[in-house]
Amino acid sequence: MKDITLGALDEIPVGEGRTYAVDGAQIAVFRLRDGSLRAVDAVCPHRGGPLADGLADEQVVVCPLHGHTFDLCTGAEANGAELSVRSYPVTTVNGAIRISR
Known part of the structure; x- marks a missing residue:
């Protein structure tokens, strides 16, 4: 794994969430209301919905296109569908967002 700023x-x-391009992939980073960060693939595997635009709470993000719900820690679809996104370890270092990929 390598760390990427x-x-x-x-x-x-x-x-809210924002999408970042990393080595040809799109990664959504969410800054939760408690100040913590979560990072998952930014594209819903169902039909390509922009997950960074979805509603997020401390546990899940809801795809804005078709309502699929993904766990922000594991990337698993929370309602049992056979969809998932990759989740990434995310931290801040001196005010910069860093993920491990």
Whole structure:
């Protein structure tokens, strides 16, 4: 695994997500209301919905197109569908967002 710096933490308002391009992949990073971060693939495997635009709470993100719900820690589809996205370890270092990939 390698650590990759995505951008400044201040780029993501609390309660929202942003998409970053990393080595040809799209990764959604969410800054949760409690201040913690979560990172998952940014594209819903169902029909390509933009997960960073979905509603997120401390546990899940809901795809804005068709309502599939993904666990922000594991990437598993929370309602039992055979869909999943990859989740990534994410931290901040000196105000910068870093993921391990």
